[in-house]
Amino acid sequence: MNRLPMIAAAAACLWLAAGAAWAQDLLIRNATVHTATTRGTLQNADVLVRGGRIAAVGNGLSAGGAQVVDAQGKPLTPALFGGVTGIGLEEVSAEEATSDHALALGSGAKDMVVRPEFDVTLAYNPDSVLVPIARVEGIGFTLLGADATPGGSFIGGQGALMRLDGGIDPAGPRVLFVELGGGSAANLTGKTRAAQWMLLDQLIDEIRGRIPQGSDMALLTPAGRRTLAHYIDGGGRVLVGVHRAADIRQLLRWSKRHGVRIAISGGAEAWKLAPELAAARVPVFVDPLANLPASFDQLGASLETAARLRAAGVAVGFTQAGDSSHNARKIRQLAGNAVANGLPWEDGLAGLTRVPAEAFGAGDRIGGIAPGMRADLVLWDGDPLEVTSLVQQVWLDGRAMPMRTRQTELFERYLRTAPSIEGGDMPRAYPATVR
The missing domain is CATH 3.20.20.140 (Metal-dependent hydrolases)
Structure with missing residues (x-):
């Protein structure tokens, strides 16, 4: 019996399963959606993501089993x-x-x-x-x-x-x-x-x-x-x-x-x-x-x-x-x-x-928020063109990106509160509490 077709079919199934897990279905509710398209800015709008792509943009969209994020009126833009x-x-x-x-x-x-x-x-x-x-x-x-x-x-x-x-x-x-x-x-x-x-x-x-x-x-x-x-x-x-x-x-x-x-x-x-x-x-x-x-x-x-x-x-x-x-x-x-x-x-x-x-x-x-486009999205706490505004979350293909960098890891390593000088994981030169 030739097992190669069976192996290939099994590999394809595993790849599809991994792809489904990789592309998170997502519904972002109640956002100020700056579409960067001819639709302009939509108030109190929803963005539905399925399979890593934007499935719909509108009001009162049904989640249909997708993870729901309440934007609370905050700005949502393309990445x-x-x-x-x-x-x-x-x-x-x-x-x-x-x-x-x-x-x-x-x-x-x-x-x-x-x-x-x-x-x-x-x-x-x-x-x-x-x-x-x-x-x-x-x-x-x-x-x-x-x-x-x-x-x-x-x-x-x-x-x-x-x-x-x-x-x-x-x-x-x-x-x-x-x-x-x-x-x-x-x-x-x-x-x-x-x-x-x-x-x-x-x-x-x-x-x-x-x-x-x-x-x-x-x-x-x-x-x-x-x-x-x-x-x-x-x-x-x-x-x-x-x-x-x-x-x-x-x-x-x-x-x-x-x-x-x-x-x-x-x-x-x-x-x-x-x-x-x-x-x-x-x-x-x-x-x-x-x-x-x-x-x-x-x-x-x-x-x-x-x-x-x-x-x-x-x-x-x-x-x-x-x-x-x-x-x-x-x-x-x-x-x-x-x-x-x-x-x-x-x-x-x-x-x-x-x-x-x-x-x-x-x-x-x-480059836009419209059905069929990749779900590369950013949720902000304020006007994205204002220097004081911060990113709340980034999604690429509908996947939430880790909001961590080498700098945040160094911050946590050196500037956060240490359990103690002797038993903590901080260098000895650091006090138990950094003020």
Whole structure:
């Protein structure tokens, strides 16, 4: 008797049983539901979760055996976007051995090595201590970024959306990262931004076969050609770090000429081209605190950038300068500052949920509260765009996430009351009661 089919069937049953236990059926009652969809905000509403997906959103829903949570009127939102980060790609920013978000292969235009096939998602570590730190602050997904700045090319490589649920597979298609403009980007292209357009057109010629593989002019490996070809003629999304209005104007022309679907990161002067960006359907991820001329590319920076872009019809998301991996929680403060400077509140929330999900290819699955979407939810004790508000509970796929981090464990280890100096588990230097 062949036992393989029986074993396979038993394994399938066990997998299904485990999946059913993994996906908790849940009914969240009486919440202020910020759907981040066209339905807007629903008062005293219920959200029913079955099999890890949102089954219904409305009033007076029947639990039907699901676990019931009474929200007591508190805000319920989709899990938030953490911005472009290296969460899961780095542990200690200053320790090079713990960082996997950049490929360093030379410098300058003469010896440039362009490797768009470099994919940081392959190094993602779901057990990183940074994952729960971001998650307990309401962050449910992030865009893993390939950083061009430390490398030998203004094309950094690929990343993708990653849900902070412990899984290792991206939540959306790959995104290509490109850095344009002055400063570090110009240093990678012969110290002139003019060379960036020359080199981009040269790469297009190489993809289209007008520069033979192996010639002295070729910049790409065979895998690089295949990868970069995916991002032209209406293919995958390219996220371009750029600030100056003149550079953004050239970018719009170049992307239209080659059918490249772009999004902009930074965009300090993007408001000057708001109508053109809206017409081209280019989402812009801004830092709402960039209001000073931090460089010659950002002379037009303004606290009202997000509001001006959105008023013109541009989809606006958020990004932050500095150590975004360790400070992902601060991105909702940025959204709050954008709202304080004229951006409508609903658009502030959308910039943390729906806009990044749609921009990076996962808008049908995450970033909103609607039937059929993944049940990635956050219950708050107050306005989620207010810095003083705290997360009550995070659910991913309807599963309640542990609201613990390395920091909370250290707190409990060192600052909570010890049973006694001699018999407790505290270090000897600590008193029986820490005040």
